[in-house]
Structures are given as structure tokens and as C-alpha cells.
Amino acid sequence: MDKAAAVxxxxxxxxxxxxxxxxxxxxxxxxxxxxxxWFGAVGLKATVYIPDRIDExxxxxVEAMTELARSxxxxxxxxxxxxxxxxxxxxxxxxxxxxxxxxxxxxxxxxVCDAVVNPNRHDDDSGMGALCAAGVVFLLLIxxxxxxxxxxxxxxxxxxxxxxxxxxTVADVAQLSGLNRALVxxxxxxxxxxxxxxxxxxxxxxxxxxxxxAFHLGYLIGPRVNAGGRIGKADLGARLxxxxxxxxxxxxxxxxxxxxxERRQIEADILELAIEQAESRPVDGPLVWAAxxxxxxxxxxxxxxxxxxxxxxxAVVIGIDKGQGKGSARSVNGVDLGSAIAALARENLIEKxxxxxxAAGLSVAADRIEPAMxxxxxxxSKYMNIISAPRTLRIDGALSAAAATPExxxxxxxxxxxxxxxxxxxxxxxxxxxAFGKRVGDDHFRATLExxxxxxxxxxxxxxxxxxxxxxxxESRGRLHIAGRLEIDDWGGxxxxxxxxxxxxxxx
Numbered sequence: 001m002d003k004a005a006a007v008x009x010x011x012x013x014x015x016x017x018x019x020x021x022x023x024x025x026x027x028x029x030x031x032x033x034x035x036x037x038w039f040g041a042v043g044l045k046a047t048v049y050i051p052d053r054i055d056e057x058x059x060x061x062v063e064a065m066t067e068l069a070r071s072x073x074x075x076x077x078x079x080x081x082x083x084x085x086x087x088x089x090x091x092x093x094x095x096x097x098x099x100x101x102x103x104x105x106x107x108x109x110x111x112v113c114d115a116v117v118n119p120n121r122h123d124d125d126s127g128m129g130a131l132c133a134a135g136v137v138f139l140l141l142i143x144x145x146x147x148x149x150x151x152x153x154x155x156x157x158x159x160x161x162x163x164x165x166x167x168x169t170v171a172d173v174a175q176l177s178g179l180n181r182a183l184v185x186x187x188x189x190x191x192x193x194x195x196x197x198x199x200x201x202x203x204x205x206x207x208x209x210x211x212x213x214a215f216h217l218g219y220l221i222g223p224r225v226n227a228g229g230r231i232g233k234a235d236l237g238a239r240l241x242x243x244x245x246x247x248x249x250x251x252x253x254x255x256x257x258x259x260x261x262e263r264r265q266i267e268a269d270i271l272e273l274a275i276e277q278a279e280s281r282p283v284d285g286p287l288v289w290a291a292x293x294x295x296x297x298x299x300x301x302x303x304x305x306x307x308x309x310x311x312x313x314x315a316v317v318i319g320i321d322k323g324q325g326k327g328s329a330r331s332v333n334g335v336d337l338g339s340a341i342a343a344l345a346r347e348n349l350i351e352k353x354x355x356x357x358x359a360a361g362l363s364v365a366a367d368r369i370e371p372a373m374x375x376x377x378x379x380x381s382k383y384m385n386i387i388s389a390p391r392t393l394r395i396d397g398a399l400s401a402a403a404a405t406p407e408x409x410x411x412x413x414x415x416x417x418x419x420x421x422x423x424x425x426x427x428x429x430x431x432x433x434x435a436f437g438k439r440v441g442d443d444h445f446r447a448t449l450e451x452x453x454x455x456x457x458x459x460x461x462x463x464x465x466x467x468x469x470x471x472x473x474x475e476s477r478g479r480l481h482i483a484g485r486l487e488i489d490d491w492g493g494x495x496x497x498x499x500x501x502x503x504x505x506x507x508x
Contacts, residue, residue, distance in 0.1 A: 001115075001117050001139070001140065001143050002143070003114060003115040004099045004101065004114070004115035004117045004140055004143070005140060005143035005144045005146070005147055006147060007097055007099055007114050007115065008099070008141075008144040009147040009148055009151070011044075011073065011097075012039065012042040012043075012044060012144075012148070012153075013151075014073075015043075015044065016044070016072075016073040017047075017071065017072040017073045017074070018035075018039055018044060018046040018072060018074045018075075018076065019046065019047040019048075019049055019071075019072040019074070019075045019076070019096075020032045020035045020036060020046050020047065020048045020049065020075075020076050020078060021049050021050075021051075021060055021065070021068065021075055021076070021077045021078070021080070021081070022048065022049070022050050022077075022079060022080070022238060023050070023051075023058065023059070023078070023079035023080045023133070023229075024050050024051065024052075024053050024058075024228070024229030024230075024234040024235075024237070025079070025171075025172070025226055025229055025237075026167060026168055026171035026172065026222050026225045026237065027079045027132045027133045027168045027171065027172040028050065028078060028079035028080065028133065028229075028237075028238070029050070029225055029228075029229070029237035029238040029240075029241055030134040030164040030165065030167055030168035030241055031078035031079050031101065031134045031136075031137045031168065032048045032050065032078055032238040032241075032242070033048075033164055033238055033242035034134060034137045034138060034141065034161055034164060034165070035076060035078065035137060035141075036048055036238075036242040037156070037161055037242060038144070038156050038158075038161075041156030041157070042148075042153075042154070042156060047068070047072065048235065048238050048239075048242070049064065049235075050229070050234040050235040050237075050238055051064060052234050053229055053230065053234060053298055054297060054298075054321075057326065057363065058080065058361055059077075059080040059081060059083070059084050059087075060077055060080060060081055060084040060087035060088060060091075061087050062087045062090045064087075065084075065087040065088065065090055065091040066090045066091060066094050068091065068096070069090070069091040069092075069094035069096035070094055070095075072096055073096060073097065074096060074097045074098075074099070075091055075096050075097070075098050075099075076098075076099045076100075077098065077099070077100045077101070077102065078101050078133055078137055079101075079102060079103070079104075079132075079133035079134075080100075080102060080104070081098075081100035081102050081111065081116075082100055082102045082104050082105075082106045082107075082110070082111070082116060082120075082121075083104070083106070083107055083111075083352070083354055084100075084111060085109070085112075088100070088111040088112070088113050089111070089112060091113075092112065097113075097114045098111075098113035098114055099113065099114055099115045099116075099117070100113060100115070100117065101117045101118075101133060101136050101140055102116070102117070102118045102120075102133055102136065103118060103119060103120055103129075103131055103132055103133050103135075103136055103356065104118070104120065104338070104354055104356055105120050105338050105339060105342060105354055105355065105356055106118055106120055106121045106122060107342070107354075108122065117136055117140055118136065119131055119136065120356065128179065130174055130175040130177070130178065130180055130421075131169075131174065131179065131180065132168050132169050132172040132174045132180075133168070133172075134164065134165045134167075134168035134169065134172075135165060135168070135169060135174070135179070135180065135183060138158065138161065138162075138165045138183070141156075141158055141161075142158060145158060159186070159190065160190060160195065161190075162183060162186050162187035163187050163188075163190040163191040163195075164187075164196070164199070164241050165183050165184075165187050166183060166186075166187025166188055166190075166191065166217065167191075167199070167217050167221060167222065167225070167241075169183055169184050169187075170184060170214045170217040170218045170222065170417075170419055171217060171218060171221075171225070171226070173218075173358060173359070173419075173420045174420060175420050175421035175422075176214070176417055176418070176419040176420055176421050176422040177421050177422060181417065181422065184417045184419070185416070185417055188211075188212055188213065188214070188217075188417060191212045192211055192212055196241070197243060197244060197245065197246050197248075197249035198239075198240035198241050198242070198243050198249045198252065198253065199221070199241070200249070201240075201246075201249040201252070201253035202221055202224055202225070202240065202249075202253040202256065202257075203216070203220075203221060204253070205224075205253045205254060205256075205257040206220040206221055206224060206257070207220070208220055208221065209490055210488060210490050213413065213416060213417065213418075214416065214417040214418055214419040215487065218419065223260055223263075224253075224256045224257055224259075224260045225237040225240065225241070225256065226260075227256050227257075227260040227262075227263050228240075228255075228256055228259060229298070230259075230263050230296075230298030230299060231259055231262060231263050231266065231296065231298045231299070232255070232256070232259040236252055236255060236256055237256070240252040240253065240256065263298065263299060263302075266296050266298075266299050267299045267302050267303065267306075268442060270292075270295050270296070270299060270303055271303055271306055273290075273292065274292075274295075274303050274306075274307060274317055275290075275306075275307065275310065277290040277291075277292070278307055278311065278315075283311050283313065284388075285377055285384075286313065286314065286377050286380035286381050286383060286384055286387050287313060287314050287315070287316065287373065287376055287377040287380055288307050288308075288311045288313045288314075288315045288316075289307075289315065289316040289317065289318070289373045289376075290303075290316075290318070291317070291318035291319075291320060291325060291327070291366075291369050292318075292319070292320060293320045293321070294319070294320070294321070295317070295318075295319035295320070296319060297319045297321075297326040300317040300318065300319050300326070300327055300328045301317075301328035301330070301359070301361075303317040304316060304317040304327075304328045304329055304330040305330045306463075307330075308330045308331070308332060309463075310467070312332060312387070312391060313332065314329065314330070314331045314332060314380055314387070315329065315330050316328070316329040316362075316373065316376070318362075318364065318369060320366050320369075323365065323366045323367070324363070324364075324365060324366065325362075325363065325364045325366050325369055326361075326362075326363055327361065327362045327363075327364065328360070328361050328362075329341060329355070329359065329360045329361070329362065330358065330359055331357060331359065331360075332386075332387065333358075333386075334383065334386040335357070335380060335383045335386060335387065336357045337355070337357060337358065337359070337360050337380070338354055338355040338356045338357055338358075338359070338360040339357075340376055340379040340380055341353040341354060341355065341360040341361075341362055341376065342354040342355075342360075343379055344362070344372055344375060344379075345362075349364070349368060349371060349372040349375055350363060350364040350368065350372050351363045351364060351365065358420075393426070393483060393502065393503050394426065395426055395427070395428055395483060396426050396427060397425065397428070398427065398428045398429075399427045399428070400429070400451050400453060400455055401429055401432065401449055401450065401451040401453070401455035401456055401457035402451075402453065402455035404427070404457050404486055404497045404499065405497055406488055406495050406496060406497050408486065408497065409486045409487060409488050409497050410488075412425055412486065424485045424486075425485070425486075426483055426484065426502065427483070427484070427486060427499075428481050428482065428483045429449055429451055429457060429481070429482045429499060430451070430452075430481050430507070431451060431452045431479050431481065431507045432449045432450060432451045432452075432479065432480055432481070432482050432507075433449070433450050433476070433478070433479055433480070434447050434448075434449065434473060434476050434480070435447075435448045435449065435450040435456060436448040437473060437474060439465055439474065440460075442465075443462075443463045443465045443466055443470075444460060444461065444462050444463065444464070444465065445460070445461045445464055445465060445470055445473050445474060445501075446458075446459070446460050447459045447460070447473060447501075449499065452479075457497065457498070457499055458489065458496065458497075458498045458499070459482070459484065459499040459500070459501050460499075460500060460501065461473060461484075461500075461501035461502075462500070464501075469501075469503060469504060472504050472506075473501070473504060476504075478506065478507070479506075479507035480504045480505065480506060480507055481504065481505045481506075481507050482499070482501055482503075482504045483501070483502055483503045483504065483505075484499045484500045484501040484502045484503075485499070485500045485502065486498070486499060486500075487500055
């Protein structure tokens, strides 16, 4: 950290030409925008380079890094670079300084460059391994500001940047405890001020018309920022988060919203096929996976997450093009999938791969997919006691429908933010019947619940109609205990509480 901060402070002081090489997801876009903001505040316009997911793949590559090094004094790799030995070596050989600010699990050797700032290095004992890359970059900027202050130089306002740190932390599913919790809590306050044109425009197109919370970041804003890197132009997200132009922000927000709708359609087309393929193999082992020619590499991560949810197993989904597979993996709590995939790379079963405990990526030759997945299942078999443990749903309390009010939801929210590692309270509406229910969209169920007292509560269950919960809700003629999390529904200008249904049990 000290080395990297000194290089940043020196670059700002020396009017250096700076390039930022970022990943194409929300975390990479936010990390890139943070650095662009900071350098802009000290009078430097940094070049932001986001690789194309399909043409270049994840992380630095030799051609791009060499080209950047020829025209820049400093390259900062964010949310990538920890395993990119050859591309970073090429950039250093071409005369550029290189810094890595990342959070992905490191290998035994680190790239040879000016500094690798990563709490998941093997020699790091900071205890900050849960930070996303934007969190790492934010701490780096604090260190750089400290050096500027000591030198009597003006320091950019970092508090105003916490909105995109919060966005990245939630969208990257980082644990909301410790420092992450503080960053998100304060970042949501900054975001409520709507000062950043890109976030303001994106919130408007996403229909976020209330106080922003972690749900909005993870399910409404985050996916739209991601859509550019998944199926559109890779740099759209970073441009949106860093622009100060109202007109550009509005145009980018609408383009990302359109791409997100397109992404959802592509995802729906592939998901059904992926489920069929996964079910053609035993699904009671430690891993489910699917691979196919033509599957868009921009949505395989989302499909992997859907398979993980459906089967409660670590999942890998791979899209194949011209004999080459690019895949994404998602894990369940307690299973370190990133380390297992990194082991496949060390054993030469895949060309490259890695990530963190809950998510990872990989590149693999098509004819090596089967043996690689067999070996991955072997590596994950040590977690079978965790994977095969009975699924439980922990309940925080029971409510009558009349007690589920907007005031209660607001009171609960003061204990937030809620997300990974800090779930929102889960309540049960006991002994209720479905007074009204209908299927909405492709796979959702909307209902009005009525409890024994006759009080009613609106509710919705997402992506359930193809499973047993959807059947139970839609065909129920008796009483159910219905569990879920409360949220505020502002639709139509009427502010009321709504239950996001997660499960149900027959009331005895």
C-alpha cells in the first residue's frame, strides 16, 4: 500500500500520463471511476481501458498492456492483474510503471511491478480479505491523500466517492460486515444526495424513486451497470459512473437499460437448456455444471448463479466458441470455489482460472471440459458435509399481516444495510391464505395474503413457478405459514409494505 500510494502521489505531482485498466463488471467499473475521479480532481485526465469480454477476455493481455505502456507513464490494473504475470511484464518492459489494486486470490508468485495491493495475497495479514476491488482502491486513495496532505498539496474529496464504493461492494456480493458495512452505510447516504449524474440517471431509468438501499444496488442498478460488459460495449459502465455530463449520463443510462433487457432475454433462452443439461448428470454430488457451443459468455455467470440457487450446489457454466470455453462459477456459503478452480489451472486442466470464494472464472479447451469438471468435483468433495446438509430457513419473527407496515419496514432498515453476510430479518405471516394470486412475467407469482384476523398483505415470489414453491402457492386452497422479507412498495404513489416470499409451509 505504501509503495502504491507513493507512486500515485508522484504521478499526480509530476503530471504523468496515467492509464487505468479495469475489469468489465460493476466492481471494475467503479474502481476505474474512483481513480478517474481522483486524478481528475488533481488536474489529470486518466485513460480508462476496459477489455472486451469476448475479444480479450478477463484481465490484462499482452497486446493491450504493451500498447498502453507506449503512451503512458503509469498503468493501474484494478479488479484484475494479480495473476497477469506476462502482460504486466510486457508493460514494464515497454517502460511503464504498473500498480495492481485487486482482491482476487493470489498465486504463490506475484507479478513483478511497482506494487501489488491485494488483501488476498498469501503474505497479507490485514484481515481485509472481504473487500471488493473498489474498497481496495478507496483505501489506496486514502493513503495517497495522506501523502498529498503531508506535502501541503490539495486532497480530493473521498467521501463523495463512497456512492460507487457502496455500489461495487453490494454488486460484488462482498460480506457486509466490518469495514464493508461502514462503506456501504455511508455510501448509501452519499447516493441519496444524487450528486453523481450517472447514478442519478440510472436510478431514474431503473425506477428507484425512494431512499436507496442495498436491494436497489444489487438488483436494479448493479445489473444495468453490468449489462455493458456482458453484452454491449465493455466501457459503458465505467463511463457512466465517471461522467460529469448530464446529457451523456442520460444517454448511457438508457443504453444500459436497453442492454439489460436484452441480457435478460438471452439469459432466459439459455437457462432452460442449462438446467436440462445439469439434470442429465447426477445432481446430488458436490458440483453441477453445463457447457454448450454458442452460449454468450456475458451471461454464463448469471446462469451459474441460477443453477446454484436451484440445486444448492456450486455451479459452473461454460460457453464454447471455436473449441474454446469461457466459463463462470458460483459457490454456496462455506465452499471455497475460487481456490479449487485456481488448483485446476496449476494442474493444467484449464488454461487459466481463479477468483474468490463465492465466484470465479475460467478458460478451458472444449475437449478438456469433462476432465476438468470431474477433477473440480473431486476437489469440492471435501465440502460434501456442508453442501449436503439439510436446508434450513432461519426465522427472525412472526407477524400478523396488519403489523407489516411501512413504519415497521423503515424501523428495520435503520439496522441495515442488509446483504451478503448480513441478511435482512425474515418474518413469517402465520396461518394465512392466498386471497388472490396470479402468475406474472415468466416465472413469478404475485399474491394478496390474508391472515386469520382478516388483515391483508401484498406479496410477491420471484422465479418460483417452475419449482415446488410456485406450485404450493398457486394451488393452495388451505392455510399456509409464509416466510419472507418485508420491503416498501411505492408503486402508484401508494406507500405500503410488501412481503418478498422465500418459502411456505402447510399450516397444521
